[in-house]
Amino acid sequence: MTPGTEYQPQMSVEEFEELERHAPETVRLEFINGRVQAKAVTDGNHDQIIAWLQRLCMQHRPELWLYGDRGMKVERYRKGRARPDGVLAPFGFPVGHGDWSEAAGVLMAVEVTSHDSDTHQRDRVEKPDGYAAAGIPVYLLIDRDDCSVVVFNQPEDGRYRHEEKLPFGAAVKLPEPVNITLDTGPLKEFAD
Numbered sequence: 001m002t003p004g005t006e007y008q009p010q011m012s013v014e015e016f017e018e019l020e021r022h023a024p025e026t027v028r029l030e031f032i033n034g035r036v037q038a039k040a041v042t043d044g045n046h047d048q049i050i051a052w053l054q055r056l057c058m059q060h061r062p063e064l065w066l067y068g069d070r071g072m073k074v075e076r077y078r079k080g081r082a083r084p085d086g087v088l089a090p091f092g093f094p095v096g097h098g099d100w101s102e103a104a105g106v107l108m109a110v111e112v113t114s115h116d117s118d119t120h121q122r123d124r125v126e127k128p129d130g131y132a133a134a135g136i137p138v139y140l141l142i143d144r145d146d147c148s149v150v151v152f153n154q155p156e157d158g159r160y161r162h163e164e165k166l167p168f169g170a171a172v173k174l175p176e177p178v179n180i181t182l183d184t185g186p187l188k189e190f191a192d
Helices: 013-021 043-058 119-133 185-190
Strands: 028-032 035-039 064-067 072-074 080-082 085-090 107-114 140-145 148-156 158-165 171-174 180-184
Touching: 013 080, 013 185, 043 064, 043 107, 043 140, 043 180, 043 185, 080 119, 107 119, 119 140, 119 148, 119 158, 140 158, 148 171
Parallel strands: 107 140
Antiparallel strands: 028 035, 028 080, 064 085, 072 080, 085 107, 140 148, 148 158, 171 180
16 A cells, blocks of 8 residues: 555454554554545654654643654544544553553644645544544644644534644644644744
8 A cells, every 4th residue: 555545445443453553664554534544654854843843842841742653543433543643642641552542631633744645635634523523622733735833623523613824933822731832933944
């Protein structure tokens, strides 16, 4: 399976989890809206953006940790499986969870757009709905395609009621329960 491609048979969550366990390390699989999706392996700029955010979270909220690629149960009735680029939660959050964590305790999910054909549908459409349905209070999308940061919050009925989009370089306030203000100027360097 190549990144951005889909495989559409009827599949149970258990069958997906078995498939994902046997996927090669170079492939990251997700199960969103009943579809298996291959997510592109990250590039160096993508990884640096996550490292930048992790450092800021540690400075402002040392009791939390930004866990990378943590398997999360998302969507209604936990029928979806996603691997956000980052999950902000109390330090120690994933202990005892196995491969897939419930969303309880997660303050924020983070995605950084990849340069693949499916990033629009996955990161801008499906992920906000999945994270909102799971009750994750804040979804932060760092969109390298249009050099913007989008903050989604106030999940209700499977959707975020509030969305704010700001350009790289702006001061971005991450609302409660995250309560961090990001100086996004450094993101301009990693937009490519």
